[in-house]
Amino acid sequence: MRITDWLTYTGIEQLKQMNRYYGCEIQRTHSKYELIRSLLQRIGNKSHLEEKIDRLNDQEFRFLQLIMLDQTPAYSMEELLAKGRIALNERQGQPRQLIVEALKRGWLFPGYSRQTQNLYYVPSDLRTQVCEILLKPYELEKNRRQIPPAVYRDEQKQLLYDLYHFLSFINKEIVRLTMDGAIYKNQQRQLFQTFYIKETPIAEKGPRFGFGRCYHLYPDRFSLLYDYAYYHRYFIEDENGYLCLTEEGKGKLEKKEKDSQGQDQGIEMVRFWIRLYKRAIPQLPMIIRWISLLAYPGWVKKSLVYQAVGPWMKAFYYESKESLYRKVLKMLVHLGVCMIGQEDDEQYLTLTPSGVKWLHGISAFRERAIEEGFVRNR
Template identity: 45%
Template structure:
């Protein structure tokens, strides 16, 4: 519902409470006059912009958590969870944030039988506020990059090539559970986007159950195939294709980009709990245009924290790199050497088609390499 409809369903006492929150006088002779007065104030671009700028840091984070979510309807429990995330490590009154939105007319009690015990965000107001958030960071027009990479559709096709490789080759595993390096090299040469086996000198953990054994992109492909039950790691030390995996090859089925993207969101929420906010920021800032990585870095600064050996900067670059592999963004370089990002149309459809906020992180069976192993 849009804000005009929600105001129509709201009783006059609540309408007057919203009016008093903004401190302006409005006619109370009729409900219709009061609604018109509120719409004039709430719908104005300048007024909304000033209200957002007046928010403190916690209110600003709460607003993003609510308005960046693709859903328009929330339970009290969900809103309290968002309020807790907005406060972060600070102590605060969670319900005060919800009351703050209600008083401003940015959140309403549900009005239909289906939403009676829920709370609803006006759809048109959400769009306006999200645009205003983006405009705070957007630079002047950015020139087209000199070169760029676009990998749309390639990861799903390389997943198919991996399954085909396992079907037509004997693939033994090392004692550590990795595909032998000579087999990796052979496999990677067949990929549209080739990689090299990892250099074991560096620390690698936290981004999947086999992330420590394989390069970033193939690690995602491998873990996804394992998660979907397309491959199995036999106790005898071999990778085998399951009946389900063989069906993907025999029927020449291309994997759904949406399912791979959803898996990535759930997998990477372990090291980046607020990943759904980050990808929404990227979509708001870089859809249909080229935007510098520096601008995105400023916008998401509140939502990425260092993770063991990963800094905020390296985490953002890892996120952007994986989004490129997923076909969600293109990455380029300007004439001045500046790193640029642009969200693809397919990427926008994925980001707005999968509500990352309601996707939980994967359990340890699919994300922790030590799951089920005895630690000595």
């Protein structure tokens, strides 16, 4: 519902609180109509709302992003408290106070019916207006380009095709694991030659953990493929160390043509990746949301997007914020969500047509991190 509708269900005292916050002249009246009219004049004034947002402290600004950029229509109190804790960013403070202030400011409204009385809503038109204000500093009219850069990488559907190559390989070949639990490197090379996107077995001895069950054994893209197929029980690792295709896996191969034409499989792979990487990058949903807002329509500089997502990233053991950002973009390209291009020593990115459909079809904020037991079961 729009803010006009929500205000009509709001009590006199809350309307007066909102009038005080927005500096309305009419505060002492008991006329609900006058209180609503004065509020709409202020809230409907974009420059006035922008001025209020500019005055928020860091925690309040983070909370604003968390409730406005998440497209979920309604939140429970538990969800809002979780967002409040994220907004505090490990600093002292009370997450509940952020919710109280949001109610006073008219960012949130409690449900008014028996079915919705325990939920809190963001007015649809206010969310649109706030999103426009949040995007304003990035000057997208000036910084977006519609013409693709000189060279760019587009991997739409290729991860899905390579999933079938992997399952077909298990079906045709005898695949045995080493004592460490990895496919032998010679056989990895043989498998990777069948892929659309070639990778090489891991050679370096540096640390590799935190991004999946098999991340320490395989390169990034294949590690995701392996974990995805194993999680969905397309194959098993038997007690003798062999990979064996299951009935689910055989059925998957039989549906190859149908799946390759549809969107559902791609969406499921994106959702799985979010759940897998969320353990190491807890604010991945916010990062993805900012990318979807900035990188479509048209191409934007990779460095510009980092300005928005950088505050939501934290170093993870051996990974810096910058290397995590590169990893996220690389995997979004592998998943067919983004394209990355280069021209004149500048990198650009945009959403693919598939990425636009997928990111509007799921709420990354609703995806729970993958079960710890799955990651540790190695």
